[in-house]
Amino acid sequence: MTLHTPTTEPEACQVVADAAGRRTPLTLQGGGTKTDLGRPAQAEANLSSAGLTGVTLYEPAELVIGARAGTPLREVVATLAERGQELSFEPMDHRVLLGTTGEPTIGAVAAGNISGPRRILSGAARDSLIGVRFVNGRAEAIKSGGRVMKNVTGLDLVKLMAGSWGTLGFLTEVTFKVQPRPERIATLSLPGLSDARAVEALCTAAASPFEVTGAAHLPGERTLIRIEGFSTAIDYRLGQLRRVLKGFGTPDVIEGEAAADLWRGIRDGAPLAEPRDRAVWRISTAPTMGPGLVEAIAGALDARWYYDWSGGLIWLSTPATGDAGAAAIRAAVARAGGHATLIRAPMEVRAAVDVFQPLSEPLMRVSMGIKASLDPAGVFNPGRMHAGV
Amino acid sequence: MSIAFPVPDEAVLARRDEIIAGLARLVHPEALIVTEDERRAFETDALTAYRRMPLAVVLPSTTEEVSAVLRFCHEHGVKVVPRGAGTSLAGGAIPQEDAIILGVAKMNRMIAVDFMNRTARVQSGITNLAISQAVAHEGFFYAPDPSSQLACTIAGNIAMNSGGAHCLKYGVTTNNLLGVTLVLLDGTVVQIGGEHLDSEGYDLLGLVCGSEGQLGVVTEAVVRILRAAEGARPALMGFDSVEDAGACVAAIIGAGIIPVALEYMDRPAIKICEAFAHAGYPLDVEAMLIIEVEGSDEEIDDMLGRIVEIAKPFNPRAVKVAASEAEAAAIWKGRKSAFGATGRISDYICMDGTIPTGQLPHVLSRIDEIVKGYGLGVANVFHAGDGNLHPLVLFDINKPGEMEKAEAAGEDILRLCVEVGGCLTGEHGVGIEKRDLMRCQFTDEDLHQQMRVRGVFDPAWLMNPAKVFPLDGRVA
Numbered sequence: 112m113t114l115h116t117p118t119t120e121p122e123a124c125q126v127v128a129d130a131a132g133r134r135t136p137l138t139l140q141g142g143g144t145k146t147d148l149g150r151p152a153q154a155e156a157n158l159s160s161a162g163l164t165g166v167t168l169y170e171p172a173e174l175v176i177g178a179r180a181g182t183p184l185r186e187v188v189a190t191l192a193e194r195g196q197e198l199s200f201e202p203m204d205h206r207v208l209l210g211t212t213g214e215p216t217i218g219a220v221a222a223g224n225i226s227g228p229r230r231i232l233s234g235a236a237r238d239s240l241i242g243v244r245f246v247n248g249r250a251e252a253i254k255s256g257g258r259v260m261k262n263v264t265g266l267d268l269v270k271l272m273a274g275s276w277g278t279l280g281f282l283t284e285v286t287f288k289v290q291p292r293p294e295r296i297a298t299l300s301l302p303g304l305s306d307a308r309a310v311e312a313l314c315t316a317a318a319s320p321f322e323v324t325g326a327a328h329l330p331g332e333r334t335l336i337r338i339e340g341f342s343t344a345i346d347y348r349l350g351q352l353r354r355v356l357k358g359f360g361t362p363d364v365i366e367g368e369a370a371a372d373l374w375r376g377i378r379d380g381a382p383l384a385e386p387r388d389r390a391v392w393r394i395s396t397a398p399t400m401g402p403g404l405v406e407a408i409a410g411a412l413d414a415r416w417y418y419d420w421s422g423g424l425i426w427l428s429t430p431a432t433g434d435a436g437a438a439a440i441r442a443a444v445a446r447a448g449g450h451a452t453l454i455r456a457p458m459e460v461r462a463a464v465d466v467f468q469p470l471s472e473p474l475m476r477v478s479m480g481i482k483a484s485l486d487p488a489g490v491f492n493p494g495r496m497h498a499g500v
Numbered sequence: 501m502s503i504a505f506p507v508p509d510e511a512v513l514a515r516r517d518e519i520i521a522g523l524a525r526l527v528h529p530e531a532l533i534v535t536e537d538e539r540r541a542f543e544t545d546a547l548t549a550y551r552r553m554p555l556a557v558v559l560p561s562t563t564e565e566v567s568a569v570l571r572f573c574h575e576h577g578v579k580v581v582p583r584g585a586g587t588s589l590a591g592g593a594i595p596q597e598d599a600i601i602l603g604v605a606k607m608n609r610m611i612a613v614d615f616m617n618r619t620a621r622v623q624s625g626i627t628n629l630a631i632s633q634a635v636a637h638e639g640f641f642y643a644p645d646p647s648s649q650l651a652c653t654i655a656g657n658i659a660m661n662s663g664g665a666h667c668l669k670y671g672v673t674t675n676n677l678l679g680v681t682l683v684l685l686d687g688t689v690v691q692i693g694g695e696h697l698d699s700e701g702y703d704l705l706g707l708v709c710g711s712e713g714q715l716g717v718v719t720e721a722v723v724r725i726l727r728a729a730e731g732a733r734p735a736l737m738g739f740d741s742v743e744d745a746g747a748c749v750a751a752i753i754g755a756g757i758i759p760v761a762l763e764y765m766d767r768p769a770i771k772i773c774e775a776f777a778h779a780g781y782p783l784d785v786e787a788m789l790i791i792e793v794e795g796s797d798e799e800i801d802d803m804l805g806r807i808v809e810i811a812k813p814f815n816p817r818a819v820k821v822a823a824s825e826a827e828a829a830a831i832w833k834g835r836k837s838a839f840g841a842t843g844r845i846s847d848y849i850c851m852d853g854t855i856p857t858g859q860l861p862h863v864l865s866r867i868d869e870i871v872k873g874y875g876l877g878v879a880n881v882f883h884a885g886d887g888n889l890h891p892l893v894l895f896d897i898n899k900p901g902e903m904e905k906a907e908a909a910g911e912d913i914l915r916l917c918v919e920v921g922g923c924l925t926g927e928h929g930v931g932i933e934k935r936d937l938m939r940c941q942f943t944d945e946d947l948h949q950q951m952r953v954r955g956v957f958d959p960a961w962l963m964n965p966a967k968v969f970p971l972d973g974r975v976a
Contacts, residue, residue: 172750173857173887195756224698235698237706238675251945259854261672261888261926263661263710264934264941265968266950270674270706274698291756314616320639320730344799351796397617397695423617423697450700468700473688478702480956485949496701 113155118162120244120252120283126158127281128250131488139277139492141181141216145205145223149276149495150466151458160218163283166190168258175258177242177286180218187217191289199290200236201227207379208391208455218282224274227378228325228337231317231420233290237273242286245272245279248486253280260288271481277492278500279485293339297349298325298370299362301334306402309334310422312359314398317421319355321348326421327377334359337374380426380454382417389415389428390435390456396449398422404447411439423449431456437464444468467496475499502907503550503932506966508597512555512578519578520556523600526568531606533557542583542601546648547591547933549903554581554595559603563681563689563719569602570717571687579962580685582713584625584656587648589850590931592660592712596966604655607719610634619678619695620725624655624718628662631723640725643670646927647839658718661710663927665835668885669760669794670726672927674709679722682708682715685958695722707953712929713964715957729794732760734831735804737811738785738818742766745787746860748814749884752791755810757803761792762885763835766864769842769879769892776841779834780827782818789884790835838881839892846877846894847903851910853917854926857887863920867891870912874905888926889917915940930968938970951975 115137117123130137136154140146141161160181168177171194178187184202191197202225204215219225221243226235233239242256255268272279301312309328316323316336325337336356338348349364356362365373376382383391396404401422408414408427414436416427429436435456444451450468453461470478475497482489482500494500512519520534533539534556544551555578560566573580579599586593595601607623610631614620615638620631628649631642645664646652652662658680663672670676679693682704692708693699708715739745749762765773765781765788774781781788793803804821811819822828834841842848855863864880867889871878877894891913895906914924914934918941924934938947951969955976 170856170858172754174753175856194754224703226698230697234671234675237703238671247949249945251949253946253949254942255946255950257921257923259856259887259922259926261663261667261854261883261886262923263663263672263927263929264923264925265930265938265947266714266953267661267674267706267710268950268953270703270709271953273706274703279702291753291758294756311616314618318615318618318640318727320727341799341802343802344795347796347798395696395698397614397619399614399616400695420697448694449696450698470701471690473684473690474692474701474704477684477690477704477956481702481953484952484956 112157115156115158116162120246123246123281123283124250124252127246127248127490130156130490131248131250134488134490136490136493139281141219142183142213144209144211144213144215145219146211147209148205148454151462152492152495158281160216160282167284168286171196174260174289175286176289177258177284178217179284180216180282182217183214184217184220185214192292195292196289197292198239198287199229199233200239201229201378202236203227203378207381207384210387218285221273221285222275222277222282228327228374228419231326232322232324237270239288240269240273240285241288243269243272243282244284246281246283248488248490256286258286276495278482278495279491281491295342295345296337296339296366296370297345298365299336299349299352300365301356301360301362304334304359306330306405308359310398310402310418312356313421315355316352319352321352325374328418328422329382330417335373377419383415383426383428388431390431390460391454392427392429392440392451393454394425394427394444394449394451396423396425396444396447400447401425404443407443408436408439412436431460434464435460470497502904504971505552505596506971512598516555519576522572522576523556523558523569526572527558527560527565531559531561531565533559542586543595545586545588545591545593547589547594547931550591550594550932552595552597554601555597555599557601557603559606561606563683566602566683566717566719567687567689570683570685573600573962574685574687577960577962579965581964582659582717584653584659585627585651587652587656588660588929588931590925590929590933592929592931592967594932602717604653604717604719611720614695615640617695618725619722621720621722622654624721625653628652628654628657635725639728641728642723642725643676644673647836654721654723655718658709658721659711659713660929663888665761665763665883668762668883669758674706676724677705677709677721678724680705680708680718681720682718684716685963693722712931712968714954714968715963730796731800732792732794733800733804733822734790734792734828735807735819735821736781736831737789737791737816738782739787739814739816740785742787742864743861744814745789746857748789748811748816749857751810752807753885755806757806759791759885760794761790762883763790764882764884765835766880768877769838769881772841772845772879773834773838776844777830777834777837779830780820781834785817790831835881842879842892847897848892848894849906849910851889851891851893851913852925852928853914853922854886854888855917855920855922857884859920863916866916867913871909874909876906876909887922911937932967935968936970944973948975
């Protein structure tokens with residue numbers, strides 16, 4: 112396997128031009144912490160963003176940060192923290208689940224549309240991503256979006272790049288909208304709720320005016336509701352949420368490092384990280400559909416699970432044998448609405464079942480067209496998301 | 501009249517009767533508008549200086565009818581201009597003689613509201629405001645609030661990725677859209693997204709949003725509805741200089757406060773709006789900010805207290821915190837009537853570029869120079885928190901050549917926005933208005949890539965073809 116580590120965008124264009132000319136596929140990589148996510152790709156060479164690093168733009172008063180794609184996420188987070196700011200979408204760290212090492216990059220956060228618990232209030236990575244530069248399959252350097260948060264000029268290729276997992280282009284630079292870090296964070300913890308009651312509590316809190324930034328349920332343990340803001344507002348909102356939730360029991364309030372650890376774990380899939388031989392699925396559905404969907408799966412499989420996003424994000428582990436539960440999970444998701452992604456499984460399972468949600472025939476046709484329009488020679492991570500794209 | 505239209509296809513014009521007969525077989529008789537008098541109502545949108553009579557107008561009532569009409573147009577090579585309420589300021593819905601108008605205005609029902617999941621499923625012809633009105637009894641609202649929200653449709657909002665005064669906190673259409681039913685040009689009906697978060701596969705929802713009716717026609721949408729804050733209250737502050745106002749905006753945001761709205765008006769705009777709305781605006785300042793915060797009464801007091809404190813070094817004058825609902829309404833009435841009030845005293849064109857907010861003083865002084873260079877006036881009203889400018893270039897349509905001068909000044913202003921790191925359009929869209937400026941912001945490679953993606957949906961350039969991309973050098 113050849114490893115290409117361009118240090119400039121023109122060098123990256125050259126690597127792509129050579130690969131496209133010889134029609135030899137490239138695996139695209141940032142820090143390599145998510146390499147085992149997706150269908151196994153066949154490639155002779157690896158194109159890494161590791162040589163494209165550094166924050167290129169940071170204007171705290173404009174709430175915007177730009178960085179070359181290979182910049183470690185840690186560096187971006189630290190730069191923002193110095194000025195009391197953060198990425199609003201709370202990107203997950205896949206190392207916990209996948210057992211990988213290395214440093215996640217800001218480019219991969221964009222490419223995978225990686226979000227965490229705060230997604231329910233502040234949107235996904237793609238909602239904060241306001242600009243990209245990338246090399247397309249014609250070896251051209253392309254820009255879309257920019258550094259301003261309101262921009263409707265032209266077709267929004269930024270969104271297309273977000274969540275395309277390196278199948279449409281090689282990101283060289285990304286620009287995100289950022290937000291102030293809250294002065295105070297508090298979490299209400301309710302004990303002893305069933306899944307259905309817990310999701311009801313989470314939805315009730317999320318539908319209150321008190322701006323819930325995290326809403327998770329750990330079955331058999333507790334149900335968590337997080338609020339963030341100025342200290343005086345938090346006192347008030349805690350009181351109001353207690354009132355709104357009084358039918359669901361008497362909550363404790365957790366703050367500080369213990370609460371931060373808890374939310375980091377929820378973000379990263381930590382409750383299901385062990386045992387490591389189990390497969391892990393990530394399912395998105397309408398929150399109130401969550402418990403029924405889980406019940407249908409658990410009736411057919413040895414499943415363990417927890418909920419984020421007010422019940423709408425289900426993390427679920429299954430034995431990694433056979434299809435890792437794909438048939439039962441796909442059937443349940445089809446009934447409830449939503450989509451499921453196999454985040455962790457041995458290579459032979461990922462080669463045999465759909466890792467990403469299978470698409471309807473017309474959407475698959477459109478997706479193949481889009482792939483061809485950006486990567487006509489099919490050199491970028493071929494087949495990582497779906498066979499043929 | 502500097503914006504070019506493509507030469508109508510004579511062969512299509514010659515087939516008009518045949519095309520109308522074909523359409524008549526597909527839709528309810530009331531859905532098809534063919535007489536000249538009735539078609540005239542559709543010959544322009546909110547870019548009223550430009551008009552073209554469409555071949556015919558079709559106003560379907562169902563997704564199936566939309567599908568049948570698009571399939572027909574696809575098979576017969578007939579161009580289609582999709583239309584919501586026709587409120588586009590960029591000419592996004594302006595017809596062309598060899599195209600039919602396909603309007604969704606009759607498909608205006610609320611289909612389902614789900615307060616627990618905080619979603620609403622609507623037909624795309626519903627107006628923006630009607631969504632908020634339909635959920636208001638439970639304290640909910642739909643966040644994007646373009647000034648035209650009383651009339652504009654969610655279909656048009658999706659086509660243009662519309663914003664509004666509150667997007668600093670709540671985002672624009674693309675951030676509040678969960679799913680669409682999209683009819684492709686060949687008549688195929690596809691579902692993208694749904695009641696859940698993040699659509700599967702490539703982010704086609706994000707691609708369709710803001711695609712200006714060139715990828716297909718949205719007939720249904722699932723949008724995020726939000727529980728409204730307990731209360732909201734604006735404050736206004738006057739400043740002696742643009743620099744002070746700009747620095748105050750930066751200081752507020754730098755202090756970790758994201759107001760729900762942060763609006764800027766310059767001296768001419770203040771004067772125009774005050775004369776119309778009697779809002780109590782200070783008339784002796786160079787710049788004014790309207791800053792709105794949300795929450796409980798206590799939270800609002802706390803936040804506005806912090807903001808007033810932060811503003812002190814910038815010598816604010818005439819600081820006024822709304823003390824009642826009536827005062828709050830008056831403060832907003834002035835801002836919201838800015839375009840209408842300006843229209844009473846002058847003809848104007850409204851520009852929509854976005855700039856990095858740090859460039860505000862520089863850009864405002866350059867705008868002044870540009871406009872004066874053409875012998876015209878300007879009033880500036882805009883969203884200061886996100887840098888989305890709305891310079892209103894004032895002119896007199898009765899004076900020969902003035903409109904052309906205003907358009908030229910507008911173009912210079914947009915070039916300036918791009919030059920300082922911003923963009924041509926923050927929320928109105930490209931339409932025909934900014935189409936020929938696209939090469940200021942994008943390279944040919946950038947535009948070709950956009951057009952190739954567009955071409956996946958419409959290789960023959962039948963969907964809203966005169967818009968967005970320069971007429972020359974097109975690819976599919």
